[in-house]
Amino acid sequence: MSQSFRCGDPEALVGYLYEEDSPDERRAAEAHLAACASCAREVAGLGGARSRLATWQPPIESLDFQVTRRPTGAAPVVVPWWRQPMPAWMQAAAAVLVFGAGMAVGGRQPAPASPVPAATTAEASAPAAVPASASDLAGLETRLRSEIAQLKASQAQPAAVVHRVDQDQDQAMLRRVQTLIGESEERQRRELALRTAEVVRDLDAQRRADLTRVQQTMGQIEGSTGAELRQQRELWNFLMNNVSQRGTVR
């Protein structure tokens, strides 16, 4: 079984490490690793490196990428001529035309039996048509006014929609900016906390180092003072011995 596992083979070791080997290969590797300390050490070392790699994480950020359509303002929209808004002068001309047509319709009479020139016919029939055309004119005026009002309203409506959309976009942007500011403040607060912790740690380490140094110096001072005292004591003993010996000789 162990013959299929070549000692120190990088590919086999990596296959075992990532558990991407076949059951047979795995059994062979386990048997070999149980017997070969060098390969076992290698696998353990690589496994340790793998476990350290897990600590490396990218910054946690929200990306919020989105594919959006190009804003309508960027590309001109082609509108057919009949749907384009009508200029004021054209509206006035149309009103005059409609008014004239209404006058003509209101003033029309049944054709006389005898042939009469058209101009004289119109002049003669005009006074007879006046009572009927007053109400028609009032109705026509009302209708024209309502149509013009509708036309103006229909022109004003898209602008209102666009404005509302813009307002929505502004509000969304405002919310986004507020969120970003909040996140930034939170990040700065945490960074400050971390920096403070580091400073405290450094101060603590410095304090410990100073204490150790002071203790060492005190020990040295105590050692040197003790040595001087011992020398003085020995000198004193020597002198006392000499004095006592001289007294004895006398």
Next chain:
Amino acid sequence: MTWTDEELVARSRGGDMDSFNQLILRWERPIYALAYRVIGRDEDARDVCQETFLRAFRALPGFKGQAKFSSWLYRIALNLCRDWSRRQRRAPVSQMPEDADPMEIAADLGPVESVEDLVARRELTSAVEAAMAKLPEEQRTAIILKEYHGMTFQEIAELQGCPLSTVKTRLYQGLSVVRKHLERNGQLVSDVVKRA
């Protein structure tokens, strides 16, 4: 209802932009993490991530589903990372970005830690980043795809366009370098001693 990647891709190809945005939402974090670990800079990683999805969106009509959508995205992202490395002509940055928040990272990794543990973890993270920055691009990418994205040897081989045995060799050599670097910095030996 949760759509699969394939379903969302099909709907996106039909012009449904919301479906593609769902794909972005699903994959932006892994792609960003890949770019960040390969490049080492937060802002550049964001740019790469954004460009990845932009290219994917443009190339969507040509994507016939011959590979998994995620593999396709990873390939685009890795190509962009490679372009970035060539443009910059330098090794990946090993230090953490300024706005990285180790406390937040640590908070995501486990329960509340003491300040000492937090600082130790930060030192370990820095050592790991420095070790990874030492690796050649191929080894570094192979380790990232294996360790952080859980890809198989075969998937890595397809992404890197190399034989399976080459992937294993890259992983072995890369891990060996990381191990030695961590041992030199006392990040691995100390733990071994503790265990002993």
